[in-house]
Amino acid sequence: MEYNNSYSTSYILDKFDISRQTLYNWINAGLVMEPERDWRDWRVWTQQTLDEIENVITMKKDGVKADDTGIEKNLHINNRRYLGSKHKMVDFIKETIDNEFPKYKSFCDLFAGTGVVANAFNKKGVKVIVNDLLHSNYLSYMTWFYDGMYNSGKVNKLIDDFNNIVPSNDNYLSINFGNKYFSMENARKAGTIREHIDMISDELTTKEKAMLITSLLYALDKVANTCGHYDAYRKSAPENQKLKLLYPSIKDSENKDNEVYKEDANKLVKSIKADVMYIDTPYNSRQYADAYHLLENIAEWKKPELEGVSMKYKNRSKIKSDYCTIKAPLAFSNLIENVDAKLIVVSYNNMAQKGNGRSNAKMSDEEIIEALSRKGTVKTYETKHQYFTTGKATIEDHKERLFVCKCK
Numbered sequence: 001m002e003y004n005n006s007y008s009t010s011y012i013l014d015k016f017d018i019s020r021q022t023l024y025n026w027i028n029a030g031l032v033m034e035p036e037r038d039w040r041d042w043r044v045w046t047q048q049t050l051d052e053i054e055n056v057i058t059m060k061k062d063g064v065k066a067d068d069t070g071i072e073k074n075l076h077i078n079n080r081r082y083l084g085s086k087h088k089m090v091d092f093i094k095e096t097i098d099n100e101f102p103k104y105k106s107f108c109d110l111f112a113g114t115g116v117v118a119n120a121f122n123k124k125g126v127k128v129i130v131n132d133l134l135h136s137n138y139l140s141y142m143t144w145f146y147d148g149m150y151n152s153g154k155v156n157k158l159i160d161d162f163n164n165i166v167p168s169n170d171n172y173l174s175i176n177f178g179n180k181y182f183s184m185e186n187a188r189k190a191g192t193i194r195e196h197i198d199m200i201s202d203e204l205t206t207k208e209k210a211m212l213i214t215s216l217l218y219a220l221d222k223v224a225n226t227c228g229h230y231d232a233y234r235k236s237a238p239e240n241q242k243l244k245l246l247y248p249s250i251k252d253s254e255n256k257d258n259e260v261y262k263e264d265a266n267k268l269v270k271s272i273k274a275d276v277m278y279i280d281t282p283y284n285s286r287q288y289a290d291a292y293h294l295l296e297n298i299a300e301w302k303k304p305e306l307e308g309v310s311m312k313y314k315n316r317s318k319i320k321s322d323y324c325t326i327k328a329p330l331a332f333s334n335l336i337e338n339v340d341a342k343l344i345v346v347s348y349n350n351m352a353q354k355g356n357g358r359s360n361a362k363m364s365d366e367e368i369i370e371a372l373s374r375k376g377t378v379k380t381y382e383t384k385h386q387y388f389t390t391g392k393a394t395i396e397d398h399k400e401r402l403f404v405c406k407c408k
């Protein structure tokens with residue numbers, strides 16, 4: 001499937017015969033992703049939006065989980081923006097793995113980001129192992145994949161209560177990020193909610209706490225005055241789209257044997273094994289610790305000192321990745337050497353040649369293939385994929401590749 005086209009708002013409204021308000025309601029409800037903007041700050045819709053709108057319309061027709069306004073209340077794992085997310089590639093990854101090794105009983109997503117790839121393999125009879133360096137991602141894995149105790153009625157009620165909070169006081173979030181990354185009202189509300197989650201921590205199970213924080217982080221992503229990451233916020237004042245937490249829709253019966261981790265993949269790989277090891281490292285020098293510092297800050301809630309215009313917290317070195325530096329080829333080679341799997345599947349796009357620039361790839365195809373060849377026979381699969389840029393138009397001819405190694 002190709003995702004190179006972009007569409008105007010009026011095209012979208014005409015095509016689906018919906019009003020502008022309906023479209024915005026669906027964005028507010030988390031059913032349709034807020035799109036990127038062009039240089040004029042106009043929304044640029046893509047095929048992804050068309051797909052999402054079609055889903056909403058089908059869902060409404062089928063009466064799936066709709067509340068009395070006709071809008072779904074639940075949160076899904078892919079309802080967030082994330083650099084390098086493979087949401088649109090999942091079918092391609094599944095087809096490739098089914099073709100190469102259909103009988104897998106365990107699947108490890110070692111650099112899991114949003115976790116959307118692991119989610120596609122999370123089914124009965126398959127153990128899923130999910131890992132990332134970031135705490136915000138780890139909490140989301142605790143929500144989506146961890147087989148922990150929780151009371152859905154209690155979490156639902158808390159989410160409803162949080163949505164009805166009318167905060168009067170300022171807090172760490174509003175003081176530092178209000179009228180920047182978020183409207184003042186949303187920052188006040190989110191800060192009050194986050195504070196409250198810690199206050200009632202003793203009454204929550206680990207899973208319940210993770211669910212509440214994840215719901216808050218996803219809700220904040222929807223209203224953030226950014227193009228999807230927190231390296232910078234838009235200069236224009238934030239729109240006051242209201243913060244709304246949604247209840248995470250969890251596939252309990254599929255989570256039985258899963259494991260979730262927050263470790264350096266190079267360390268973790270020495271102590272785990274899986275039939276399929278899926279590896280999706282960062283591609284360039286852009287550190288996820290920088291792009292998602294704000295979500296990390298809120299997830300941790302230690303209220304650290306901040307620096308610079310983008311208000312990043314100091315000392316993020318523990319979550320900085322070797323894969324964003326010239327150490328990437330060596331780190332990758334060591335990682336592969338320690339993998340215990342039947343099939344290794346590596347994603348790496350063709351966006352840029354290896355080099356020293358900020359957006360240059362940190363590993364060449366040859367380096368990837370060489371490391372994998374030491375473990376077994378390597379094949380390359382290729383597809384087109386929409387590249388998530390930071391506010392610019394979609395990049396043509398971006399191919400996403402899978403390097404697949406059948407281990408000896």
Ligand SMILES: C[S@@+](CC[C@H](N)C(=O)[O-])C[C@H]1O[C@@H](n2cnc3c(N)ncnc32)[C@H](O)[C@@H]1O
Pocket residue numbers: 082083084085086087110111112113114115116117131132133134137263264265266280281282283288289320321322323
């Ligand atoms: C390209 S993204 C993965 C995207 C993911 N496949 C998805 O669909 O959302 C790379 C991820 O690797 C994580 N990461 C970077 N270095 C890591 C390391 N050494 N160990 C574990 N995770 C790491 C980053 O935090 C980031 O979430």
